[in-house]
Amino acid sequence: MKKNKIFSWVFIGLIVGIAAYLSAFQSNPVAPDAANQSDAELVDAEGNAVNFEDFKGKVVFVNNWASWCPPCVAEMPSIQKLRETFTEDELSFVMVSFDRNPQVGLKFMERKGFDLPVYFPGRKFPDKFVTDGIPATFVLSPQGEVLFTHVGMTDYASSSFIKKVERWLGK
Numbered sequence: 001m002k003k004n005k006i007f008s009w010v011f012i013g014l015i016v017g018i019a020a021y022l023s024a025f026q027s028n029p030v031a032p033d034a035a036n037q038s039d040a041e042l043v044d045a046e047g048n049a050v051n052f053e054d055f056k057g058k059v060v061f062v063n064n065w066a067s068w069c070p071p072c073v074a075e076m077p078s079i080q081k082l083r084e085t086f087t088e089d090e091l092s093f094v095m096v097s098f099d100r101n102p103q104v105g106l107k108f109m110e111r112k113g114f115d116l117p118v119y120f121p122g123r124k125f126p127d128k129f130v131t132d133g134i135p136a137t138f139v140l141s142p143q144g145e146v147l148f149t150h151v152g153m154t155d156y157a158s159s160s161f162i163k164k165v166e167r168w169l170g171k
Contacts, residue, residue, distance in 0.1 A: 040122030042096065045106055050119060052126065052144060058092045059147075059168050060140040061156075062129060066098040067108035071153035072135040080114050081157035082165070090169055094119055098134060139168065 040049035052060070063079060065072035083093055095116045097105030102120050109118055129138060131151050139148035147168055155161070 039124055041124050041126055042094065042119040043122050044120075045102075045118055049122065052094075052140070055092050055094070055140070056144055057142050059090070059142060059165070060092045060094055062094045062096065062138040062140065064096045064098060064129065064131065064134045064136040066134060067104055068099065069134050075135055075153045075156065076112065076114060076116075078155045078157040080116060082162070083116060085157070085162060086165065086169075091165060093117055096121055096125075096129070139165070141168065 039051075041052055042050040044050050061079075061082070065076070067073065079093075079095075083091075093116055095109075095118050097118050097120055099105040099108070105118050105120075109116060128146060129136070133151055135153060136151045137149070137154070137156070138146055141147050148164065
């Protein structure tokens with residue numbers, strides 16, 4: 001009898017553990033307020049529709065990340081330093097959070113003291129920004145062309161990357 005009870009509890013624990021594990025790998029839903037933004041590529045922290053077209057005329061640093069991703073978290077300080085190196089008129093930042101709950105990504109940025117604008121993938125998030133892994137970074141020209149792509153962690157505050165940005169800015 002005691003063996004059956006132990007087996008039952010182990011079995012229930014195993015089922016709950018598997019369910020929790022599988023739910024962590026479900027596809028990321030769009031931000032809750034994106035439901036009304038049928039043609040949105042992105043949704044900002046206030047739930048407003050944003051499209052990459054809105055950034056035309058600027059060099060744009062796009063980073064796909066999540067607070068649960070150790071490499072994403074590790075590279076975030078270098079992205080903050082990059083933001084502090086250039087003005088918003090020179091280089092725009094689009095930090096696309098793939099956290100399942102949008103509030104988690106926003107609170108992460110606040111807790112860590114990062115001053116980076118957080119967006120969420122909208123229903124029409126462009127395929128060219130979809131990768132097999134995160135972090136993933138893209139730099140767009142003022143015309144919206146992809147100038148740079150990198151999947152994985154890197155140091156965006158390095159002198160070599162800053163020189164690339166300066167070249168893209170025509171400095």
